[in-house]
Amino acid sequence: MRATIMHRAGDVGIETVPDAHLIESTDAVVRVTRACICGSDLWPYASMEPSEPGQSMGHEAIGVVEDVGAEVRTVKRGDVVVMPFAFSDGTCAFCHEGLHTACVHVGFFGNNGMNGAQAEALRVPFADGTLFALPVGEDDALMPSLLTLSDVMGTGHHAAVVAKVGPGKRVAVVGDGAVGLCGVIAAKRLGAEQIIIMGRHEDRIALAREFGATDVVSERGEEAVERVRELTGGFGAHSVLECVGLGQSTETAIGIARPGGAVGRVGVPQEATMPASQPAFYGNITVGGGPAPVRAYIEELLPDVLEGRIEPGRVLDRTVDLDGVPDGYRAMADRESIKVMVQP
């Protein structure tokens, strides 16, 4: 079968690899019908050290179950399923608490040797705990939005939950990538009164406005902080969604938070320390977040997708087949595309 393999920064291609197959009795094999390229795939695309045999890429998928191990109970051959970016056993204390990304058996697709979803098929460990069967056919018109439940919509929602978004809250979203845009959707859905999107890409800002952003701040650094303060009655945002992961963006996120406010981080942090420890302390600002337990959120978000109340699939502004994946990486790195859908 064919899969996307990255060997080093900038070197990503389609290769023939052994067919995905069951290894454990709790596995499933899923034929991928839709996958994506993620903003987080751009970090290794920019900086990966040479590696052989390379890394199989991709961690977001919808597909059809082709085979299941003897112990699999809740999904069966032929099911159309959404696959969260992390696998989880569904039975441990953390899964029961809804923090599937801390599962005692957690692993991440397309990472650390695990097979990836930008491929014709992949092996899914702990199929019962990981996969979620969808009540639609494999080519349903809602596929792009359903696909975002595997990562970016659940991740934007996680940022909003951790940042304590709710009715009447003033919210700021740092970053106008796919996750930031889904953060706008999540903030609107949770009842935010004001949603400030911080970014400078015209196409993304336009989409953010359609998703419910009420204000735009294109400044950066100290100027951005001042602008958000002006827009929020002088005090800052109750809830800040940090959807970038750089030191500078985190410093801005803390700087624009209202005293007593909360920052929800979902941008993968690229630095070992967090800035602005003292401003966060003196403002009693809470900083939380991490890899989103998207498996836990599917049940809550799915009805809104199925009934068309939210359309996160609109962040997928380009579709490629497997051969088009390398150019998809390039297009996202060059900011030509917000997020690329892969139809193997």
Place this chain on the structure above:
Amino acid sequence: MRATIMHRAGDVGIETVPDAHLIESTDAVVRVTRACICGSDLWPYASMEPSEPGQSMGHEAIGVVEDVGAEVRTVKRGDVVVMPFAFSDGTCAFCHEGLHTACVHVGFFGNNGMNGAQAEALRVPFADGTLFALPVGEDDALMPSLLTLSDVMGTGHHAAVVAKVGPGKRVAVVGDGAVGLCGVIAAKRLGAEQIIIMGRHEDRIALAREFGATDVVSERGEEAVERVRELTGGFGAHSVLECVGLGQSTETAIGIARPGGAVGRVGVPQEATMPASQPAFYGNITVGGGPAPVRAYIEELLPDVLEGRIEPGRVLDRTVDLDGVPDGYRAMADRESIKVMVQP
């Protein structure tokens, strides 16, 4: 009148200063009957740059109202009052939200030129918003415990609240100073199932055990992290109270938190950045806290003090008069005393 003045690191003494008097119509003048030396006073005692005319010290007090401005309504001459370490107007949005330390008029006693409580008397701005009248006489036997409501008990409680302590939770307290010990009281009071005190001073550990600590960890760094993991079924503590403020202690606090857990910081951070940004992220650990809104907590904690259910005053293990204040600083700096009460 006489007051405690610090001129530079190590140079603290009792001086004659102009009598405290009303300036604004919302002020009160309080004759101090009890004050304390705070662990946070030891930071300038260790490192203050030379300053003239020096800083009037102390931010925790109980006293008797001697005079009030024309606009003061809720406290009157003769009232025995507890004075939180920060003054607050009691009317702004933040005071209404219970975050008095972010009041739009906030200020800190014994800091930045503001008069201090290690003195015969002091001026209290925004008397209505700041002072809390107590239903006891000025020499009540409960004075030490009531005095802790001005800072350390409220601060330990804040750490516990931010760290989401509750019934069934496993809690760790980093730091065995007065605030850490009050954190143990707070954790017990809020229903924690397990309370691990981290420290190595025998007298403090013994007191922590009397306050409800179930386990003691005297290791530091990576060894401490391993020890707490062992004690908590392998995963760490749900709630961590950071009561020190150093980079190392903060790194430990994050390291011992369970995935999905919360760290409540009340130790004043001595460094510009926060360590362990990536471990905190990958564990979905929330870090919050800051200057405690002790004014907001008095109402909740007071009945437990008055009825003897909690005895935070036991952290005050030495009493001095004003002349004894300089030696009180020395005794706390030398770890001879946990916390010194001042009876002017």
